Amino acid sequence: MSPEEFRRQGHAVVDWIADYHSRVESFPVLSRVQPGEIRSQLPPGAPEQGEAFDQILGDIERVILPGITHWQSPNFYAYFPANASGPAILGDLVSSGLGVQGMLWSTSPACTELETHVLDWLVPMLGLPEKFLSTSSGGGVIQDTASSASLCALLAARERTTQFVSNRKGCDGRLVAYCSTQTHSSIEKAMKIAGMGSDDLRHIEVDKNFAMRPEALARHVERDIKAGLIPCFVCATVGTTSSNAIDPVREIARICRDHNLWLHVDSAMSGTAALCPEFRFINDGVEFADSYTFNPHKWMFTNFDCNCFYVADRKHLIQTLSILPEYLRNQGTESGAVIDYRDWHIQLGRRFRSLKLWFVIRYYGIEGLRHHIREHVRLAQQFVAWVRDDSRFELAAPAQLNLVCFRLRSGDHANQLLMDRLNRSGDLYLTHTKLDGKFTLRLCVGQTNTQARHVERAWQRIQQETGKLGNS
């Protein structure tokens, strides 16, 4: 494709995306296709001869669009959002257009240095501790997802604890890690991947607000030590996936210090809220963390994938993941004056992801980002008030930020039915969890373009369908 054809077709794709965003509210949020329906429209084999670009783009509209669940709809309240924005999409486009692979500083110095710089910007923006700055002992890196970041944290903890012996000798079944019963499943997955075994992950009890009970953590750690095991790693969550619960990081940190455990803080969803001084209470105790992660691709208007991962002492991470075969040796690396991010994650190759984050931060400015976060929290709190005022419903957990967990008092079946009907209507999309053993609806306000009218309409539709349930 010549640059001139790229220009022409690129304009067409940009126009298609602009139009898509203009009409995104007209689609059912949750795709209505049946399993296999999209595949059945695709030819069984690849074409021998090339096809016209117009035809390919036309198939996006014709074949792909019905199979899309519209994460960028302002009526998307499911899971946690993966919000995006114009500047992010265009920053990502520049990344694709440049096509650099930033495994080493030398394979594109700008790719490494912009990343370091933007991740340093975020430290004071979010009120994170200075030790996470690249100019201090630590530093930040962009990873794909919090799953990968947490795996890296666990590996660095494993190696720090075993004095880098596990890397060479393998695990010996004595290391133990801790999280709460509410911690994201990625920690259990990381335990399996790291060869530490899911049986050696302790799921610590939570209090009535679904936050980890530090005294229970201390008890488990001491019991494991007595049993001859080696406690190694704790994951504290600031904003759990089920209910946005906030673990007491400061108290957990004290236990970690007492026993020399690596403290990882997973703030994947909620971390962005710390942009606003009034929400910065979520960072209480984070100054004691060995590692910290949050996802700009969830709530900072930066399209998936973009996870930020910080460590307090970069040498543990690098020593854990470093590999230097001859074919990667180069003067930059040998000078010791540069960062080679390939030593900071699982993969070797890497995209120029900091561009999209840089575009977002500059386009909105810190004030612009705060404005959107505040509005999302305000709308969620408005929704909380509506739920409180309707005696058919109850709140299932404290809603401190932008996630509301609520349910009908009339039991699991009614809640499941309500959710299915709402989602089938296409008017909005929300998902569920279980809290206290009960089926609970989750409504998360976080899509970039969600406004008051969308949340008002969501509540109306919930009330309507609830009314019909009573008669069914």
Next chain:
Amino acid sequence: MSPEEFRRQGHAVVDWIADYHSRVESFPVLSRVQPGEIRSQLPPGAPEQGEAFDQILGDIERVILPGITHWQSPNFYAYFPANASGPAILGDLVSSGLGVQGMLWSTSPACTELETHVLDWLVPMLGLPEKFLSTSSGGGVIQDTASSASLCALLAARERTTQFVSNRKGCDGRLVAYCSTQTHSSIEKAMKIAGMGSDDLRHIEVDKNFAMRPEALARHVERDIKAGLIPCFVCATVGTTSSNAIDPVREIARICRDHNLWLHVDSAMSGTAALCPEFRFINDGVEFADSYTFNPHKWMFTNFDCNCFYVADRKHLIQTLSILPEYLRNQGTESGAVIDYRDWHIQLGRRFRSLKLWFVIRYYGIEGLRHHIREHVRLAQQFVAWVRDDSRFELAAPAQLNLVCFRLRSGDHANQLLMDRLNRSGDLYLTHTKLDGKFTLRLCVGQTNTQARHVERAWQRIQQETGKLGNS
């Protein structure tokens, strides 16, 4: 950013990329900046107020471009390429614009089904065994990089061997894996990550062509069994990073069958060559592999990141990596009629990466892809002939496809000097390895727009600088 502003600024970004590709040959291929030079031009803190988009885009030209090593220059011969193309960039743009997160089938059925479909297309396109089809026992998935894919292969092997006990109990230090002395460093990294330990990775000796010696593999396996260890996994490489050596997969497979070892085939770079019947010899024996991986982001014109990973029996992979917390339960998953790709890799979240691969395959057609691959191989073979005809040089390894390993006969110092001078000139970029203990230059022809004139010019410049060396 409103859809209308997105349209306007999107056109500007597309124009900038089209212009960039038009003038990419005018830049020094390897960036000339010094460590810290890019950062020093960036303001110390993020802006409080938003900035105009024009200004941000202007900084790409002013600040970022000098720090780019131009992977999309036709004069890029370093490492392995990460080649891109117009249709890939635009497919990726559609993915960013839709902004879906395809962790589950239900979170965008098209994201899952197009991926399954395109990966099924590739099986006959590349002459891979039918067991890799989703309609058979296996299936394919798009991952970010071959490092991640090989890690997943190793984990599935670990679990199959231990009957899924390691996932629960952790590793016990008895599992052993095998690769050659030439295998990519990602396998050693995977051994560390997986808790199996790098000491239990055997680097099997190679023959004069740098291919694994199967009799040496058999000897090591038998020795380990006698020592009470448990052989588990072999990585055979089709096209090693250093020299593009091809391990004898068929003979290795026989040893794997005898001892029930998982056979993983890493064809990250060379796999694409199998599009052409005349190069399909590289797949000899792949029909016995338990898993296979290659990178469309290296040589199939699909911008980074895009790795294809196939397994012969998907249940081992899924059982190894599956996690199902309540908040991810949904009707699609419970129907058993769909694929949830989150169980096929390390991460939970995932981009809609198949779009760019679909765009590339359709835009070029199989014939168009073959044309480019053949041309790259032809140009590399032409280069081989020139090296052979110049008595100052020697070939350091067989060049069967598009990588040429060569060196001056006058020793390491001269070769290092030659490479540094060529790279500093900005006219081309190549990197090195060590073969038989000697510093060796690598020239890989794989950038999408590399034509005869570029390779001719590269050889001219090599000869010129070599001439000057003689006088220095």
